[in-house]
Amino acid sequence: QKEVEQDPGPLSVPEGAIVSLNCTYSNSAFQYFMWYRQYSRKGPELLMYTYSSGNKEDGRFTAQVDKSSKYISLFIRDSQPSDSATYLCAMTRTKGDTGRRALTFGSGTRLQVQP
Amino acid sequence: DTGVSQNPRHKITKRGQNVTFRCDPISEHNRLYWYRQTLGQGPEFLTYFQNEAQLEKSRLLSDRFSAERPKGSFSTLEIQRTEQGDSAMYLCASSPTRGQGTGEAFFGQGTRLTVV
Numbered sequence: 125q126k127e128v129e130q131d132p133g134p135l136s137v138p139e140g141a142i143v144s145l146n147c148t149y150s151n152s153a154f155q156y157f158m159w160y161r162q163y164s165r166k167g168p169e170l171l172m173y174t175y176s177s178g179n180k181e182d183g184r185f186t187a188q189v190d191k192s193s194k195y196i197s198l199f200i201r202d203s204q205p206s207d208s209a210t211y212l213c214a215m216t217r218t219k220g221d222t223g224r225r226a227l228t229f230g231s232g233t234r235l236q237v238q239p
Numbered sequence: 240d241t242g243v244s245q246n247p248r249h250k251i252t253k254r255g256q257n258v259t260f261r262c263d264p265i266s267e268h269n270r271l272y273w274y275r276q277t278l279g280q281g282p283e284f285l286t287y288f289q290n291e292a293q294l295e296k297s298r299l300l301s302d303r304f305s306a307e308r309p310k311g312s313f314s315t316l317e318i319q320r321t322e323q324g325d326s327a328m329y330l331c332a333s334s335p336t337r338g339q340g341t342g343e344a345f346f347g348q349g350t351r352l353t354v355v
Contacts, residue, residue, distance in 0.1 A: 132279065158343065167243075167330055167346035168282065212281050226272065226295060227332075227344060229281030 127151050130230030139239050143200040147213035147230045154215040157189050159198045162210045203237045210234045243347035245331050251353045259317045260350045264333030271314050274330040321354045
């Protein structure tokens, strides 16, 4: 079983819809949570970064973390065709003094926003 | 351009050849990471540097792989005796020092390796 599970999609929605993307994780040591957007054949682009449980909003994007359920979400309001991409969740934990910084990623959800 | 820069963007090589990739991180970032991504998967961690010190290596990093960051600035990733299974996107990322718990990382555009 993977440490981070993410539905691969594809998820197809009409323009203007609210999109909900989710990840579950198994390791309670994960403390920091990120969402990345990746266009085809490009590197991942950081969208949201959160530490604690609760919500964080940035423009049309809202990241939600529920550590008790080991569940994180990304909501996209008023979705646009330019939002069509693969969305990757990622998380880190700390380990010892050096602090393990490596990100553990989900496999990504492909989103298509239809005009 | 102040982002993470990777070169080359694409590399096609014959099986058994050696290849080297370069990463230039964001200038004020002292942490640098290498990841590998195959089609339909998320990036997988390979190795991590803090300044010039290589602090962590994944078990994915076989003896054929070596990474360096000699002066704590740019980094190179070398793959010796390439195999077809090495075909992937190799991603470099950097992050700033910000207390003990940051994982925030910024990625380059990647080097796509094809081994034929």
